Amino acid sequence: MRGGALVATLLWAALVAAAAVIVFRAHFTADLSAFLPQTPTATQRLLVSQLREGIASRLIIVAIEGADAASRARVSATVAGQLRKDSRFSSVSNGDQSGLERDRAFLFDHRYVLSESVDAQRFSVAGLKGAIQDTLDLLSSPAGLLVKSLIARDPTGEMLQVIDQAGTGEAPRTQEGVWSSRDGQRALLVAQTQAAGSDTDAQQQAIEAIRAAYAAGRATLPASAQRTVALEMSGPGVFSVSARSTIEHEVLRLSLLSTAAIVALLLAVYRSVPALILGLVPVASGALAGVAAVALGFGVVHGITLGFGITLIGESVDYSIYLFIQARRSWATIGLGVLTSICGFAALLPSGFPGLAQLGLYSISGLMAAALVTRFVLPHWLPRTFAIRDVTPLGLAVAGALRRARGAAWVLGILALGAATILYLHRASLWNRELSALSPVTQADQDLDARLRADIGAPDVRFLVVISGAQKESVLEAAERVGRRLQSLVMTGIIGGFESPTHYLPSLAAQRDRRDAIPEVTQMRARLQQATADLPLHANRLEPFLTDLEAARAHPPLTRRDLDSTSMAAGYDSMMLSDSNGWTAILPLRAATSPTGAYIDIDADKVSAALAGLGSPGEAVVLDLKRAADDLYSTYLAQIVKLSALGLGAIIVLLLIALRSGIRMLRVVAPLALAVLVVAAGLVLAGRELTILHVIGMLLIVAVGSNYALFFDRRATDRQGNAVPLTLASLVIANASTVLGFGVLASSSVPILAALGSTVAPGALLALVFSALLAERLPVADGAVAGGAAAGG
Amino acid sequence: MRAGALLALVALLMTQVATAATAAAPTTATAAAGDLDRVMGALAQRKHGHVTFVEEKYISVLDTPVKSSGELLYEAPDRLEQLTLSPKRERLVLQNGVVTVDRGRRHYVLDLRQYPQIVPFIESIRATLAGDRAALERVFRLSFSGSFDTWTLTLVPLDEKLAHTIRQIDIEGTQAAIHKIQIQEADGDRSVLSIGSEVTE
Numbered sequence: 003m004r005g006g007a008l009v010a011t012l013l014w015a016a017l018v019a020a021a022a023v024i025v026f027r028a029h030f031t032a033d034l035s036a037f038l039p040q041t042p043t044a045t046q047r048l049l050v051s052q053l054r055e056g057i058a059s060r061l062i063i064v065a066i067e068g069a070d071a072a073s074r075a076r077v078s079a080t081v082a083g084q085l086r087k088d089s090r091f092s093s094v095s096n097g098d099q100s101g102l103e104r105d106r107a108f109l110f111d112h113r114y115v116l117s118e119s120v121d122a123q124r125f126s127v128a129g130l131k132g133a134i135q136d137t138l139d140l141l142s143s144p145a146g147l148l149v150k151s152l153i154a155r156d157p158t159g160e161m162l163q164v165i166d167q168a169g170t171g172e173a174p175r176t177q178e179g180v181w182s183s184r185d186g187q188r189a190l191l192v193a194q195t196q197a198a199g200s201d202t203d204a205q206q207q208a209i210e211a212i213r214a215a216y217a218a219g220r221a222t223l224p225a226s227a228q229r230t231v232a233l234e235m236s237g238p239g240v241f242s243v244s245a246r247s248t249i250e251h252e253v254l255r256l257s258l259l260s261t262a263a264i265v266a267l268l269l270a271v272y273r274s275v276p277a278l279i280l281g282l283v284p285v286a287s288g289a290l291a292g293v294a295a296v297a298l299g300f301g302v303v304h305g306i307t308l309g310f311g312i313t314l315i316g317e318s319v320d321y322s323i324y325l326f327i328q329a330r331r332s333w334a335t336i337g338l339g340v341l342t343s344i345c346g347f348a349a350l351l352p353s354g355f356p357g358l359a360q361l362g363l364y365s366i367s368g369l370m371a372a373a374l375v376t377r378f379v380l381p382h383w384l385p386r387t388f389a390i391r392d393v394t395p396l397g398l399a400v401a402g403a404l405r406r407a408r409g410a411a412w413v414l415g416i417l418a419l420g421a422a423t424i425l426y427l428h429r430a431s432l433w434n435r436e437l438s439a440l441s442p443v444t445q446a447d448q449d450l451d452a453r454l455r456a457d458i459g460a461p462d463v464r465f466l467v468v469i470s471g472a473q474k475e476s477v478l479e480a481a482e483r484v485g486r487r488l489q490s491l492v493m494t495g496i497i498g499g500f501e502s503p504t505h506y507l508p509s510l511a512a513q514r515d516r517r518d519a520i521p522e523v524t525q526m527r528a529r530l531q532q533a534t535a536d537l538p539l540h541a542n543r544l545e546p547f548l549t550d551l552e553a554a555r556a557h558p559p560l561t562r563r564d565l566d567s568t569s570m571a572a573g574y575d576s577m578m579l580s581d582s583n584g585w586t587a588i589l590p591l592r593a594a595t596s597p598t599g600a601y602i603d604i605d606a607d608k609v610s611a612a613l614a615g616l617g618s619p620g621e622a623v624v625l626d627l628k629r630a631a632d633d634l635y636s637t638y639l640a641q642i643v644k645l646s647a648l649g650l651g652a653i654i655v656l657l658l659i660a661l662r663s664g665i666r667m668l669r670v671v672a673p674l675a676l677a678v679l680v681v682a683a684g685l686v687l688a689g690r691e692l693t694i695l696h697v698i699g700m701l702l703i704v705a706v707g708s709n710y711a712l713f714f715d716r717r718a719t720d721r722q723g724n725a726v727p728l729t730l731a732s733l734v735i736a737n738a739s740t741v742l743g744f745g746v747l748a749s750s751s752v753p754i755l756a757a758l759g760s761t762v763a764p765g766a767l768l769a770l771v772f773s774a775l776l777a778e779r780l781p782v783a784d785g786a787v788a789g790g791a792a793a794g795g
Numbered sequence: 796m797r798a799g800a801l802l803a804l805v806a807l808l809m810t811q812v813a814t815a816a817t818a819a820a821p822t823t824a825t826a827a828a829g830d831l832d833r834v835m836g837a838l839a840q841r842k843h844g845h846v847t848f849v850e851e852k853y854i855s856v857l858d859t860p861v862k863s864s865g866e867l868l869y870e871a872p873d874r875l876e877q878l879t880l881s882p883k884r885e886r887l888v889l890q891n892g893v894v895t896v897d898r899g900r901r902h903y904v905l906d907l908r909q910y911p912q913i914v915p916f917i918e919s920i921r922a923t924l925a926g927d928r929a930a931l932e933r934v935f936r937l938s939f940s941g942s943f944d945t946w947t948l949t950l951v952p953l954d955e956k957l958a959h960t961i962r963q964i965d966i967e968g969t970q971a972a973i974h975k976i977q978i979q980e981a982d983g984d985r986s987v988l989s990i991g992s993e994v995t996e
Binding site for chain 2 (some may be wrong): 139143321
């Protein structure tokens with residue numbers, strides 16, 4: 003045996019060392035990508051890439067509150083000034099004039115190639131007369147004062163047309179020269195990062211840069227204002243960073259809490275420090291193996307996987323509990339339990355969510371390692387004098403309680419009926435079908451985000467028209483055709499407006515057409531004479547107009563580089579994407595507003611109908627981001643339900659093979675099914691909507707709960723003979739450790755961890771209780787005598 | 796360009812306030828020290844006004860003035876509406892320092908607080924409506940000519956920046972009724988707003 007012990011120990015040490023090296027070299031991440039599914043269809047890929055990298059993912063809304071408006075404006079100006087010099091930000095807007103002026107200069111200088119009103123008709127005598135008359139009408143109104151100074155250069159009102167078509171809806175309120183919230187209590191600033199929202203490290207740097215700029219701005223305030231001023235930030239990048247730090251913090255906290263709870267439990271039971279330390283060896287080995295396996299299998303380990311993995315502490319400690327307590331080790335039963343657990347977790351491996359797939363691999367390898375170490379290594383290490391406190395009294399007490407309770411087993415029938423009724427009554431609202439259900443972002447952060455978005459007047463963009471094609475120019479031309487259709491929808495009030503990359507950079511064809519529409523100067527002068535003959539604006543005052551037209555005719559076509567110094571560059575880049583398949587133009591739609599200022603929902607079907615028949619290239623697709631995201635989630639919910647069913651099926655087949663009896667299999671599975679039913683009903687009663695994590699939790703109730711249920715199988719009880727009280731005691735303690743592990747998870751502030759914990763913790767407990775109550779027989783009734791403390795072999 | 800235009804706009808609005816407020820003001824004169832104080836006192840009485848207007852703008856690049864007409868409405872303390880009916884319908888509302896303009900499908904919102912230099916104008920609107928001469932004098936140099944029965948009040952901006960846009964504003968009236976407001980801009984353009992009859996509601 004000594005030789006065997008040496009081999010086992012050396013092998014264990016070698017594997018632990020190898021795993022440690024892998025873990026040491028592993029790359030850990032804690033961004034949100036664990037919750038973004040890897041997607042099959044092109045539209046869904048676009049959606050996810052938007053969520054990860056789109057312009058919306060790069061926005062950080064900064065709010066400065068407290069102090070007085072002038073102080074807030076001063077901080078806002080300092081922050082904007084500092085961030086504009088920072089290459090990590092592609093644009094920074096706080097409502098001040100400097101940025102606006104550059105943009106206006108670009109729009110004004112290139113108005114004749116940008117304006118969609120420009121065509122040959124525009125510069126005919128009748129077209130000129132009409133356009134100039136419109137401008138004169140505008141001039142007579144108070145609003146006309148806005149264009150008065152431009153009339154000699156722009157009598158046809160092209161600048162207004164360009165501003166109108168590029169208009170981005172209502173601007174935020176301004177206070178002391180910078181944007182402020184509607185209630186005037188916060189100064190607002192919108193920063194757009196160069197890096198994608200999914201690049202958590204870069205986002206963290208950006209957030210730190212904002213904090214530093216804020217600190218610099220705050221330092222310029224008098225001491226009294228410094229005390230009250232405060233900074234708030236929101237946006238996908240901020241969420242990623244805060245989720246990462248929350249997860250890192252939570253994983254550490256929950257691991258410590260879970261370990262402490264289980265150590266306390268085991269110390270209370272064993273009254274032996276060596277037993278405690280030995281008992282934790284399989285746990286530590288399992289955790290190490292789990293992380294190493296994930297690092298090898300996925301290349302990167304998500305922080306959330308470690309969070310889920312905390313549950314492994316409670317579960318893997320079970321094996322050593324059985325080893326130490328049970329008089330006759332039922333390795334066959336334990337082994338079957340390990341296999342059922344593996345079946346359950348294996349169902350997660352094909353999941354589209356990297357976080358869940360990692361949980362599956364982590365748990366499988368962790369449990370196997372823990373079980374193998376307990377079975378083949380730990381027994382060699384038990385000292386000859388190994389002794390723990392005799393837990394027979396606990397077993398006897400449990401047995402006694404069970405005997406008394408068995409008479410009330412019929413209550414379980416009522417419980418099953420009640421739970422089924424509750425689920426049936428709530429069947430309509432059972433499931434949460436929104437992708438946000440998976441979000442690790444806390445409710446408080448979501449509320450802050452909603453408030454700041456409302457302040458800045460940036461309602462979530464929900465509808466997009468997406469146009470894809472192989473060539474950039476053909477996509478831009480298609481976007482222009484789509485734009486004309488959308489314009490008619492604006493007229494009829496179906497949409498409030500839309501944005502398009504071609505508002506800032508029209509297709510070369512459109513630019514050429516518009517340039518060609520401008521007559522040469524002598525002809526133009528003659529037409530202008532004719533057009534203005536009856537108007538108070540005489541042609542000879544419009545020489546600046548003719549000069550500008552000549553300049554426009556001679557100007558080379560605009561390219562993306564011409565946008566560089568303006569804030570439109572970021573807008574264009576976010577709407578014109580390229581990848582290996584070609585180009586995609588994204589045209590966000592704005593909702594129309596009712597006279598009372600409320601948004602009118604966009605009818606996607608009407609938009610689709612209006613865009614029908616445009617032909618290729620530029621198959622224009624109307625994308626409802628929210629519905630697509632929710633559809634995506636429904637797809638994955640369905641996938642998880644299917645995978646869980648497969649996992650359950652695998653467990654049933656495994657039990658059928660191992661137990662060689664359908665009835666015995668049913669006896670094992672029935673209490674587990676009942677536990678799932680009762681937990682689901684309980685969650686519904688507590689007002690929870692079920693999410694993917696709850697489904698997985700239910701699968702785990704079966705996978706983990708079967709470990710306990712199997713001990714009540716007839717064959718297993720036969721084998722245990724008169725040692726049953728010790729087995730019962732070990733089950734109670736092992737179950738308690740598992741419930742503690744998942745229970746700690748239930749206390750997490752990360753919603754998905756809490757969902758899993760709050761499902762499995764009560765489920766595991768109920769699985770044990772129901773299994774005991776429904777067991778075929780409890781041989782303790784035979785008056786078995788305790789076999790004393792277990793001794794090492 | 797934009798700030799300048801807005802200044803002119805506000806100046807214009809200010810004249811409308813005075814117009815709307817005073818056109819229908821009761822003619823009960825207070826036994827004040829000077830005629831200006833009598834006028835101001837009468838202005839303070841009115842909480843509501845609704846009159847017609849005709850406006851002519853003389854713009855240097857145009858051979859003839861452009862003309863518009865419509866109605867002006869005022870509600871104390873801070874709501875003003877200019878409803879232009881000709882040549883094109885347009886509705887302009889000043890409320891709480893925010894100007895909204897509806898012209899055809901177009902809807903503009905301008906927050907006047909964006910321009911701190913405009914705040915004195917807002918204050919002057921309030922001051923005029925309230926008949927608060929002291930507040931007016933913080934922003935403009937006032938000169939009053941004529942008598943309570945036929946008078947001209949001339950406002951010249953004290954602030955140099957304002958003076959770059961508005962040269963002066965002349966308000967003509969008889970007793971507590973305003974007949975004409977003329978704004979002379981620094982670039983030589985000017986507008987003349989003539990007040991018509993009260994609109995019965």
